[in-house]
Amino acid sequence: MIIDEAAAAGGEGAGKTFAAPIPAALLDTPLEYILVDHVRQRSLCAAFRRFTRQGYIDRAEADAVVAYLRRDVDLHHRDEEEDLFPSLLRRAPLEDDLGATLARLVADHRQLRTMIEAIITVLTNRAGPGPVRLGPAARKLLLTYAASEHHHLAAENGIVLAIARVRLTRGDLSAMSATMKDRHGAAA
Numbered sequence: 001m002i003i004d005e006a007a008a009a010g011g012e013g014a015g016k017t018f019a020a021p022i023p024a025a026l027l028d029t030p031l032e033y034i035l036v037d038h039v040r041q042r043s044l045c046a047a048f049r050r051f052t053r054q055g056y057i058d059r060a061e062a063d064a065v066v067a068y069l070r071r072d073v074d075l076h077h078r079d080e081e082e083d084l085f086p087s088l089l090r091r092a093p094l095e096d097d098l099g100a101t102l103a104r105l106v107a108d109h110r111q112l113r114t115m116i117e118a119i120i121t122v123l124t125n126r127a128g129p130g131p132v133r134l135g136p137a138a139r140k141l142l143l144t145y146a147a148s149e150h151h152h153l154a155a156e157n158g159i160v161l162a163i164a165r166v167r168l169t170r171g172d173l174s175a176m177s178a179t180m181k182d183r184h185g186a187a188a
Contacts, residue, residue, distance in 0.1 A: 018047035018065070024186040030176040031164055034084060037076050038153050044068065045146035052139040056131040062123045069116045077109045078183060080156070083176040084164060091167040101159055108152045115145045 019040035026033045044065070051057045057065070085102045092098045122138045134142070168176075 018061075018068075019043040024181075024184065027181045027184060027186050028177055030079070030083065030173055030180050031161060031168070033180065034076070034079060035157070035161060037072075037079075038157060040072070041076070041149055041153060045149050048142040048146045051134060052142050054134075055139075056133050057123065058131045059126075059129065062126075062132045066120055066123050069120055073112075073116060075184060077113070079176075079180050080160075081106055081109065082183075083179055084160070087168055087172045087176060088160065088164050091169070091172065092163060096163055096167070098160075098163065101155065105152065105155060105160070108148070112145070112148060112152065115141065115148070119145060 022033060022036050022040065026036060047061075047065070085106070088098060089102065118141055122134075122141065123132055126132045
């Protein structure tokens with residue numbers, strides 16, 4: 001996968017694309033697919049910070065962000081809520097104490113979806129050609145989303161994926177791969 005490295009690092013001079021699509025072949029290894037998707041989400045957060053510094057988003061990039069938020073983020077949340085989290089709960093012993101953590105992450109998804117809808121509204125309610133100008137409220141929304149997403153991803157990477165690598169069996173991962181391929185419209 002090629003990611004705009006400056007955008008992923010949050011650096012100045014970032015390009016116009018926040019992240020490239022994930023190759024469908026990576027669905028064969030679902031935990032790696034989810035991890036790479038987290039990198040894409042961090043790249044989006046870096047782009048949001050860049051947009052707030054610029055004060056605008058060019059139209060093509062705004063359209064790409066809207067498409068990503070509408071499709072990819074929803075698929076990612078479903079991958080976790082319908083595959084990863086239930087599989088992990090079945091395998092994790094009580095001492096892993098994952099129930100509360102996973103419930104909090106699902107609640108985070110709902111909160112993030114609310115912010116996503118507001119971001120989509122900001123990016124699609126624009127007059128005329130040219131860039132989408134970001135007022136103070138839009139800038140605050142993008143920065144709030146980026147901060148929330150970073151905290152959320154830290155928990156998913158540092159806790160959930162770390163435990164999943166130890167607890168999930170090959171059979172669990174194969175089942176996840178099959179349902180994720182189906183959800184993403186990739187050939188099995």
